[in-house]
Amino acid sequence: MFEKSDKSVPRLVYYDLETTGLGFHNKHKDIEIVEIGAVDGETKDTFRQYILPPGNHIPRDASNVHGIYLREGNLYRDDEKLDAVDLKTGLDNFMSWLKGFNQPITLAGYNSHNFDDWVISHNLLRTGLSAAEAGGVVRFLDVSKIVRPFIKSKFGERKWSLTFAVKTCLGRGQSDAHSAVSDAIDTLDLMVKLADEEAPEKAYKEAKCVENMCDRLAKGLPLEELKPAKDKSSKKHHSDTTVVVDKKQPLMESFFKVITSQKKVELKPNVLSFTEHEKKVNTLNKENMEETLSKVSRQNLKIKEKKVTTLNKENVEIKLSNTRSTKRKCNVLEETTEFARNTRSKRRKIDPTDKIDLTSTEVAKHTAKQNKRRRAPRAPRAPRSPRKRKRI
Numbered sequence: 094m095f096e097k098s099d100k101s102v103p104r105l106v107y108y109d110l111e112t113t114g115l116g117f118h119n120k121h122k123d124i125e126i127v128e129i130g131a132v133d134g135e136t137k138d139t140f141r142q143y144i145l146p147p148g149n150h151i152p153r154d155a156s157n158v159h160g161i162y163l164r165e166g167n168l169y170r171d172d173e174k175l176d177a178v179d180l181k182t183g184l185d186n187f188m189s190w191l192k193g194f195n196q197p198i199t200l201a202g203y204n205s206h207n208f209d210d211w212v213i214s215h216n217l218l219r220t221g222l223s224a225a226e227a228g229g230v231v232r233f234l235d236v237s238k239i240v241r242p243f244i245k246s247k248f249g250e251r252k253w254s255l256t257f258a259v260k261t262c263l264g265r266g267q268s269d270a271h272s273a274v275s276d277a278i279d280t281l282d283l284m285v286k287l288a289d290e291e292a293p294e295k296a297y298k299e300a301k302c303v304e305n306m307c308d309r310l311a312k313g314l315p316l317e318e319l320k321p322a323k324d325k326s327s328k329k330h331h332s333d334t335t336v337v338v339d340k341k342q343p344l345m346e347s348f349f350k351v352i353t354s355q356k357k358v359e360l361k362p363n364v365l366s367f368t369e370h371e372k373k374v375n376t377l378n379k380e381n382m383e384e385t386l387s388k389v390s391r392q393n394l395k396i397k398e399k400k401v402t403t404l405n406k407e408n409v410e411i412k413l414s415n416t417r418s419t420k421r422k423c424n425v426l427e428e429t430t431e432f433a434r435n436t437r438s439k440r441r442k443i444d445p446t447d448k449i450d451l452t453s454t455e456v457a458k459h460t461a462k463q464n465k466r467r468r469a470p471r472a473p474r475a476p477r478s479p480r481k482r483k484r485i
Contacts, residue, residue: 103199103231105134106191107284109276110209111159113151120211122310126180127151127161127168129187130273132281133194134201140190141274143168143175144183159271181220188228199297200224201234203255203280206298210235214300214307223304230300236280238296239287255279262286 111128115121125146132139143161145168156162160170168175178186191198202209210233217224224230240262241253248261259267259279263286269275309315 101197104194104196105199105201105234105284106194107132107134107201107236107277107281108205108209109202109273109280110212111161111271111273112155112212113146113148114155115208120215120307120310121208122211122215122307124212124215126183126212126216127155127159128273129183130275130277131187131190132274132277134281134284137281139274139278140187142183142186143177144180145177147180180216181222184217184220184222185227188222188224191228191230194229196229197231198229199232199234200230200300201236201280201284203240203258203276203283204235204237205233206235206238210298210303211307214303215311218304218307218311225300225304232300233298233303234292235296235298236284239290239292240283242293243287243290258283 108129108131110126110130112121113125113127116124125148126144127146128144129142130140145166146163149163149166151161151163161175162169168177177183200210200213214224217227237253237258240258244250244253244258244261250257250261255276256267256270259265259282263279263282267275267279
């Protein structure tokens with residue numbers, strides 16, 4: 094820890110934010126702060142400030158995490174009304190609290206390089222404030238960059254959430270998880286526990302650098318400026334010395350020997366030029382297309398004629414069959430009137446008493462058919478003997 098008298102050395106202040114959600118696609122540019130919690134690394138003094146989001150909306154997923162929700166324009170947690178202020182006054186209060194230490198500040202958080210540092214810088218930019226000027230913040234520190242390699246080397250685990258880190262490194266659970274002040278205190282305890290561990294360079298970020306990147310995002314610019322392309326013409330040669338070749342040497346003489354000019358022979362091919370050939374091909378293609386179209390049209394006409402003829406034939410056959418069936422029906426009706434047919438069956442029944450002019454052979458056939466249809470009465474069935482069941 095740093096001494097109070099040394100005002101040139103940055104003072105460690107641990108902080109945490111509770112917000113309206115996440116926005117990794119644009120570095121959390123549109124995320125609003127709901128609660129700020131902080132603790133001083135030397136005096137252990139705490140700071141807490143509830144803030145009404147300017148959008149006047151807290152998504153349900155965010156409320157399920159930190160338990161803060163809106164009701165009739167006020168903030169509540171566990172059915173208790175919270176004293177909340179607007180965004181500008183809340184950030185002014187936090188910056189003045191940091192400024193009261195009269196010392197450059199290093200704001201430390203857990204996994205803050207990925208979330209908290211961006212959120213607070215965006216919100217300060219929207220209210221026209223600066224962490225470096227208003228609060229004396231020099232740089233941001235991410236404690237998870239120190240805890241993560243320690244857990245991996247000692248415990249062989251790849252988890253590094255704050256709840257898991259407190260359980261494995263400190264041997265206890267979180268007293269009030271996802272409460273800003275409680276999370277800031279847990280981050281302080283982890284830093285004290287791992288005081289002997291060296292902090293890598295990537296654990297620190299300059300506050301002005303983060304603010305500049307947030308400003309670029311707000312203006313719709315990329316995070317980093319494009320590097321200018323290297324000019325190939327600016328490359329210097331390794332050696333400016335020139336080598337003089339003696340052309341009178343035996344090998345050089347043959348190399349630099351001048352070849353006499355030869356007459357150029359122009360080849361006149363008998364082949365047609367490309368444009369003329371192309372024109373001929375196009376004309377041939379057109380003629381072929383016309384021939385094929387005429388053939389197709391003829392075939393279609395033939396097919397249509399065949400279909401029409403077949404349909405006409407079918408219609409004629411249907412009409413003939415209808416006329417035949419009507420004639421047959423008329424003949425049947427006449428026979429039924431003559432021979433007194435029964436309505437239930439189409440077979441003819443003849444009474445022997447009726448005086449009808451029939452031949453003896455027809456009468457004999459009819460009586461024989463009726464005798465065949467009549468069945469003799471069934472004999473009574475003999476009584477069955479009872480079944481004998483096998484005993485097992």
